[in-house]
Amino acid sequence: MSWRDAREQAHVFARRLIGGGFSVGDRLLITADTWPGFVTAFFGAQYAGLLPVPVSLPAGLGAREAYIAQLRRQLAASGAVVALATDSLAGYVATAAEGTSVRLVGAMAAFEALPEKAADLRPLGPGERCYLQFSSGSTRFPLGVDIRQDQLMANIDASFSERGIDLRADDRAVSWLPWYHDMGLVGILLAAVCSQRSIDVMSPADFARRPLQWLALAARQRATITYSPSFGYDLAARRAQRQSLEGLDLSSLRAAGIGGDMIQAPVLRRFIDTFAPAGFDARAFLPCYGMAEMCVALSFSTINTGFALDIVDRGQLTDRHVAAPASGTNAREFVVCGKPLPGHSVEIRDDAGKPVGERRVGRIFARGPSMMPGYFGEPEASAAVLKDGWLDTGDLGYWRDGEIVVTGRAKDLIIVNGRNIWPQDIEWAVETITPLRRGDACAFSLQDDDGAERIVVVVQAWPADAAEREALRAAIAQMVKETVGVDGTVQLIRPSVGLPLTSSGKLSRSRARTNWLAGVYKDGGQRPDVVAVEAAARP
C-alpha cells in the first residue's frame, strides 16, 4: 500500500470516528497485530484527534483467559471508549470491554458501518498527546507512557541524524517487530512515515515460526535497515544451521540495529559467522539503548563500525562496582551501547545520587527532548521515575570513553526474550497456590555470561514429606509457566531460612539473588542448630 493510499484511508477512518461521536482526546484501543488496519486506525485516530492505544496479542497455547484479563486492565488504565480488533480477536476484546467505559468495540467492519461525517479533520498537533504506549509496568498494573507529538518528533529526528542511523535517500527497512512495542512502532512504522521511506513488514508470529523469512525479505527487497533484540538474531542464526542459505544476499543491509534486551555478544558473533557468507557485513551491527519513556531511543553506537566490546573483571564489577579492563577466565564482556542522541544527556550516579566518572558502575539517568511527561493517569508512578527533570531508567551501567555500557538493572525487572516480566506478577501468582501465603515467594533473574536471563523463584515452604515437596515444587513451576510463558527454576527453602527483607520490611530480591548465587538456598537452605531450636519453639 502506498503511503498516499494509507493517508486516504486514515482520513476516511477519522471521519467515521468523528461521525461516531467520538471526541478529541478519547482513547482508541487497537490490537496491534501487523495488519493494514492498524495503520489505518492509528493514523485515522491522529486525524480525528483521538489517542491510539496499541496493545499486544495473546501469547500461545491456552492464553485466552489471561489475555482477556490483561485487555480489561489496559482498557481501564487507558480509559478507552472505543476499541478496534482484528477479525479474529474481536470476540476477546468485546468480552474484555463488557462493563467498561467502551462504547464501540469490534473489527474493522463495525467501524465501516459508522457514518462518515463530512466534517473537518481535527489532527493532533505539536505539544499535544500522540498515543499511549503500554510497554512499561507490570501485567497486573499496566503503565501507559504518555507519548507527546513534540517528544516523538524529537526522538525520531535525533535517530535520523548522523549520530543515529544517518538516514539516506535510498533507505528501506524490513521488520518483524511487533507494533505494540516501541522499537517496532516508532523505530520502524513511525520512522518510515516521518522519513517517507518504504518498509516491508511481517508479523512476529510469522517470524517466530519462520525466522529466516525475515532475512529473505531483507535480501529480496534490498533493505538497508532492520532492528531486532538479540534474540531475533539468535533465532535466525539457529534456524540457519538447519537450512540452506543459497541465494540469500544480505549485502544491502547497512544498519542492523540491536536493542530492547541485554545485547549478547556471542549471539552477534554467531550471526556474523552464519551470515557473512551470505554477504552480511559485520559493520552493519548497530547496538542501541533506549526505553519507551524516551519514546524509544536514547543512545546509538557509531554507524557503520559494528559492535564494540568492553571486557572487564567480574569480581571488581560485582564487589567494587568498578569496570576494570581485564582478560582471562574471570573476565566478562559487555557490548558498548554508544553515545546519547543529540540534545539528550545521560548521568550515571552512585547510591548517593552523585554523578560518577569513567568506569564506575551506577544508575543511569537521562533527560532530553524525547522524555515523557509521565505515565498516563498515574502521577505516583510518574513521580517515582521522574526526578528533578531526569528520568531514572532503572538500569545500571558505566561510561567508557563517552559511551554508555549497560550492565544490568537496578530495578527488579526481568527481561526474557525481549519481554518485560515483573517479578511481582510471578510472586503473586505463585502465592495463590495452597498452602502458600503472601510474602512466601521471591522471583528474580540470573544473567548468563552471554547476557541471557533465566528466572529463579525461591519459595519459603517445606512440607515434611519429600513427595509433597516435589508436588508443590512442580505446581509452582507450572504456575510460573502459565503466568509468564517461560520456564523458571523453582527452589523451596525452609521457612526457618526465610527470604531476605529490607530494613523497611520489604522483600529484597537483590539479596535473594546474592544468596542464591552464594548457594545459601541449596537443598532448602542451611539449618543451623540455633535456628532449628527457634523454629521448634514456635507454637
Added chain:
Amino acid sequence: MRSAHKFKVYDFTDPVTSDTDLPPREQVVAEIVQRLEPFRVDARPITGATVITKDLNIDSLAVMDMVMELEDRFDISIPLNDVAEIHTVDELAEAVLRKVGGR
C-alpha cells in the same frame, strides 16, 4: 516522488491449495503425540486428553516449534486466537482438522 513510497505487510501463511484427502483424526492425533513424546514427564502415555502446557514438560518456544511443524506438515496456518483456545491434544487436533477441511 515521495508518494511512490509505500509499506507492505507480508503474510507468509497463505493457504496452499491441495487436493489431498482429509487426514483421519487418529492420524493427526498420532502425529501430535509423536511430536510431544520427548516432553513426557512420567510413565503416563500422552492421549487426546493430555493438557499440553500442564501435563508435559514443554516451554512456550517448543510449543511454537511444534505448532509450526504441524502447520508445515499439513499446509495450514492456525490463527493466534485459535491457538489461545487450545489446551489439550484433542483440541489441537481439532484445530488442525478444521483448517485442513477449510483449506
